[in-house]
Amino acid sequence: MLQLLSKxxxxxxxxxxxxxxxxxxxxxxxNVPVISVGNLTTGGTGKTPFVIFLxxxxxxxxxxxxxxxxxxxxxxxxxxLVSDGKYVIDNPDLAGDEMFLIxxxxxxxxxxxxxxxxxxxxxxxxISPDVxxxxxxxxxxxxxxxxxxxLINNKTLTEQNLLPAGHLREPLSSASRAxxxxxIGTIDDDTELRIYLQGKPKIFKANIVSDNIKNLNGVKxxxxxxxxxxxxxxxxxxxxxxxxxLQSLTNDGFEIIKHITFRDHKRYSQPDxxxxxxxxxxxxxxxxxxxxxxAVKLTKFKSIFENNNVGCYIYPIExxxxxxxxxxxxxxxxxxxxxxxxENI
Numbered sequence: 001m002l003q004l005l006s007k008x009x010x011x012x013x014x015x016x017x018x019x020x021x022x023x024x025x026x027x028x029x030x031n032v033p034v035i036s037v038g039n040l041t042t043g044g045t046g047k048t049p050f051v052i053f054l055x056x057x058x059x060x061x062x063x064x065x066x067x068x069x070x071x072x073x074x075x076x077x078x079x080x081l082v083s084d085g086k087y088v089i090d091n092p093d094l095a096g097d098e099m100f101l102i103x104x105x106x107x108x109x110x111x112x113x114x115x116x117x118x119x120x121x122x123x124x125x126x127i128s129p130d131v132x133x134x135x136x137x138x139x140x141x142x143x144x145x146x147x148x149x150x151l152i153n154n155k156t157l158t159e160q161n162l163l164p165a166g167h168l169r170e171p172l173s174s175a176s177r178a179x180x181x182x183x184i185g186t187i188d189d190d191t192e193l194r195i196y197l198q199g200k201p202k203i204f205k206a207n208i209v210s211d212n213i214k215n216l217n218g219v220k221x222x223x224x225x226x227x228x229x230x231x232x233x234x235x236x237x238x239x240x241x242x243x244x245x246l247q248s249l250t251n252d253g254f255e256i257i258k259h260i261t262f263r264d265h266k267r268y269s270q271p272d273x274x275x276x277x278x279x280x281x282x283x284x285x286x287x288x289x290x291x292x293x294x295a296v297k298l299t300k301f302k303s304i305f306e307n308n309n310v311g312c313y314i315y316p317i318e319x320x321x322x323x324x325x326x327x328x329x330x331x332x333x334x335x336x337x338x339x340x341x342x343e344n345i
Contacts (some may be wrong), residue, residue: 004071005164013171017170028309032130033130033340035100036140036147038144038148051102052101052319060259063336065108066110067109068132069136070112074093075093079113081109082095082111088103116134116140120143139170149200157258167238172193182204192229205321213314235288236248237286239291257285258279290313298311
């Protein structure tokens with residue numbers, strides 16, 4: 001049954017893409033360059049840390065971005081200014097966990113909206129950025145992109161099935177639309193991908209690396225305490241790819257006694273915290289380690305953890321281009337400059 005549904009889904013995706021390829025569907029064009037960061041699967045490729053990396057790279061180059069994303073599961077409908085570049089709204093539930101996290105880590109305006117194309121038009125009028133950066137935009141073809149960046153990991157290349165039988169949102173052949181491919185982590189074999197690309201998009205290698213462990217106040221943990229935390233911890237996550245989180249912790253020397261998983265974009269409540277505390281007591285562990293995305297929603301329970309003598313620690317991750325970073329940066333900068341020069345004529 002799932003295979004049949006995947007075939008139907010694939011037919012719908014192909015028909016939709018054909019309309020955009022043949023310019024028979026309406027497309028929104030902005031007057032400033034638009035960069036999209038996306039993937040082919042349902043989460044778990046590192047889009048959020050890559051958007052943070054790219055936005056900070058642009059800022060360091062003197063280019064002012066506005067970052068736009070859907071704000072999945074946000075409570076407030078429509079256009080939400082998550083950050084104006086200086087001040088961030090104080091409730092992650094209003095913005096969605098990913099957009100709130102981005103706003104916390106980038107000194108640039110961040111907008112959450114169900115319609116990325118509508119948000120881009122509003123932001124262009126009211127914020128006047130140098131560039132619009134779209135989080136998870138590869139499938140949002142209604143908005144014309146000037147640079148399409150596609151993130152690929154090993155799981156993308158080994159996945160055979162479209163939704164709902166598998167995790168692919170589009171077939172691998174759709175990668176040919178990208179201007180830039182970022183291969184995240186170890187790639188066993190990208191031969192099939194390169195056949196589809198036919199040498200067109202630029203391919204860069206990147207890794208996900210860990211940053212300094214912090215507590216829920218955002219204070220870095222000293223090395224002595226890190227060693228103690230690594231010896232005995234419970235991992236807690238509500239993300240698309242919990243296996244990758246656990247593997248990252250293991251590779252970093254953590255001895256994880258138990259991994260408590262929740263669904264992606266989990267909005268934590270008191271019963272969830274009670275469950276976590278109960279599991280800690282069962283195995284006599286007083287340390288839990290969480291993702292940054294989960295931390296923004298767990299911070300409001302900080303006093304409860306403290307009162308139960310449980311330390312809640314954040315395991316931050318970052319993206320780094322491991323090969324030809326200067327080439328990547330220069331390509332993005334020169335493309336933006338070329339587009340802005342053309343638009344100002």
